[in-house]
Amino acid sequence: MNKLQTASLSILGATLTLAQAFSTGGFATRTSALPQPVQTAAELAIARPDTVGEPETVLLNKIIAKVDNYYVLKSDLEEALQSYAANGQPAPQKCQLLESLVINKMMLAKAEIDSVVVEDKQIDSQLDSRMSYMVQQYGSEKNIIEQFGKSLEMLKGEVRVQVRDQMLTRKMQETITQKTKVTPRDVLKFYNTIPKDSLPYMPAEVEVGQIVRYAVVTKAQKETLRQRLLALRDSVLHGADFAVLAKANSEDVGSGEKGGDLGYAKRGMMVAPFEGAALKLKPGEMSDIVESDFGFHLIQLIETRGAEYHARHILLRPEYNRLEVTEPTRFLDSLRNLIQLDSLKFEKAAKDFSEDKATADAGGLLRDAQSGSSRMAMDGTMDYAMFSILDTMTVGKITPVLPYRSDDGKTGVRILYYKTKIAPHTADYKLDFEKLQNIVLQNKKNKAIDEWFRKSVGDVYITVDPEYTSCRIFGTTQTTGAQASN
Known part of the structure; x- marks a missing residue:
């Protein structure tokens, strides 16, 4: 050897x-x-x-x-x-x-x-x-x-x-x-x-899918954020320094400390609503209020350089812990019923309706953070909450609607599908x-x-x-x- x-x-x-x-x-x-x-x-x-x-x-x-x-x-x-x-x-x-x-x-x-x-x-x-x-x-x-x-x-x-x-x-x-x-x-x-x-003994592994729906921002909450940004926009128009206001108000911690400065960006680097608004501006101009997946933006274009543009922004986000989850919960509950009646396959439902972009295209399948595999070891390395849920389930079952919080802090709900369990075994080709x-x-x-x-x-x-x-x-x-x- x-x-x-x-x-x-x-x-x-x-x-x-x-x-x-x-x-x-x-x-x-x-x-x-x-x-x-x-x-x-x-x-x-x-x-x-x-x-x-x-x-x-x-x-x-x-x-x-x-x-x-x-x-x-x-x-x-x-x-x-x-x-x-x-x-x-x-x-x-x-x-x-x-x-x-x-x-x-x-x-x-x-x-x-x-x-x-x-x-x-x-x-x-x-x-x-x-x-x-x-x-x-x-x-x-x-x-x-x-x-x-x-x-x-x-x-x-x-x-x-x-x-x-x-x-x-x-x-x-x-x-x-x-x-x-x-x-x-x-x-x-x-x-x-x-x-x-010499082949190692492998622990039990599982494949789990999820369908996520995020909490809904109410019209009243959106309007509050818009009014705050409009007031800041008005202050700039009356002589206030955009960078100073960004540093004091923006909820984008990274750029906020730099006066909202996002540096030079190539086309396609920013989310579409942001980029579309920024590219319509002339240097020094401000946008209207722009809504994206990240929240609400007030954008100021600094300059352009060939195919690149240099902008800064003030970002305000909803208070995610106060968002409404009644509608997302109702939606997932109905979707779960359709899947259980075999009127809809879980994988298709995930692709069509899950708002978690990282898993939706893969039919909702979660992946191991280290290996990238859809098979996750069901042992001490697994998130304890996930382990506790799966430990009470049988393969093929779907959980009721559960609270969910994404890695980037978004609040929502999800259903989990216990797709597969691979029993402990000696490593096999x-x-x-x-x-x-x-x-x-x-x-x-x-x-x-x-x-x-x-x-x-x-x-x-x-x-x-x-x-x-x-x-x-x-x-x-x-x-x-x-x-x-x-």
């Missing part, structure tokens, strides 16, 4: 499911050490808020490796080890982790050489998501400032650098592996190399084809990345601190003293 197969089997045997094992990135040779993006101290504090301010989180910023103009600090290595511990994962050896960090820096350096970029708008969107998560964890922006002892802008600046590097590294990986394909023959060949007595395919694909991607490293290592200048002279970075013992600072 070769090294690749041995590594794959060791991970397969140590995890509950092949899909979970695949998500850890552990199915390959040396380059499988490529880590998930290493967390910053701020993000570690989110995962382990009880450690904020403790002495062990204060790390010396000694440079231990340099790749062109990118540095690996000793604190990076220690934080990477902490992130594994915080996520309950066994940490790799320091040398292996150092090589992974050097590889990430090499990707950043090569991205610079090859002019691979990530747009600022994408970075800002990801940053906004992370900052929103922090607000949820700590309760308010004020609590975050007090907890970390620094301004929100300083904290965002630190996290933004990391977000940008993570996204750029990911884009480089995608660029390198974009032509990687897997055939059924590849999957069967891999499966046949695994000794039958046909039953677990999708997971095996993912493993083989990841192995091929890792091999492609490994070959890319070997070809590209000469394009960058790498030095490693003598303290780590025993580490065989890229399979060599050659290390040059890197600069160090305290």
Whole structure:
């Protein structure tokens, strides 16, 4: 058995499911050490808020490796080890982790050489998501400032650098592996190399569908938001600064802090109602009140540049916890009755009527967040509320109408369909084809990345601190003293 197969089997045997094992990135040779993006101290504090301010989180910023103009600090290595511990994962050896960090820096350096970029708008969107998560964890922006002892802008600046590097590294990986394909023959060949007595035992898995209807915004609530925006529009027309009003009133946290500035956008990037209104404006002009899926907007066009436009807005949203769910509940109750009478198939009903766009096109099927598979392990990794519901149901049944809240905070109701249950079993080629395919694909991607490293290592200048002279970075013992600072 070769090294690749041995590594794959060791991970397969140590995890509950092949899909979970695949998500850890552990199915390959040396380059499988490529880590998930290493967390910053701020993000570690989110995962382990009880450690904020403790002495062990204060790390010396000694440079231990340099790749062109990118540095690996000793604190990076220690934080990477902490992130594994915080996520309950066994940490790799320091040398292996150092090589992974050097590889990430090499990707950043090569991205610079090859002019691979990530747009600022994408970075800002990801940053906004992370900052929103922090607000949820700590309760308010004020609590975050007090907890970390620094301004929100300083904290965002630190996290933004990391977000940008993570996204750029990911884009480089995608660029390198974009032509990687897997055939059924590849999957069967891999499966046949695994000794039958080494195949892992798989837990029960389920397929679940949902049909979602969101709460209705009443006419009175819409009118209240319109009147508030009209008053703000009138203030701008009488000399008030749009940016100042956006900062004080907009409920789009990300752009609100920047005076509503959304940066340059290409056609098709924004939702249709917003873009349609923005493109009708001349620089400096304001729109009428615009309604979209996100709420109600007041838009001001700043300038255009070729096929791009630069706008800012003030966004007001309904109070979702006060929205009316009587009509959505009645609608889903009627739909459920039709499905139970076999007058309508659940999959068609989901495609035609579900307002959750992420699942509607797939006939309502929910997907595992890690593997992307429609089969979800029915164990401790499943959301407890979902587990509790399914545990009382039989396959083929549909729940009564249940309260629902989307990941982006929308309030609504849904019905769940218990479509399939796969009993616990030894890993099987046909039953677990999708997971095996993912493993083989990841192995091929890792091999492609490994070959890319070997070809590209000469394009960058790498030095490693003598303290780590025993580490065989890229399979060599050659290390040059890197600069160090305290």
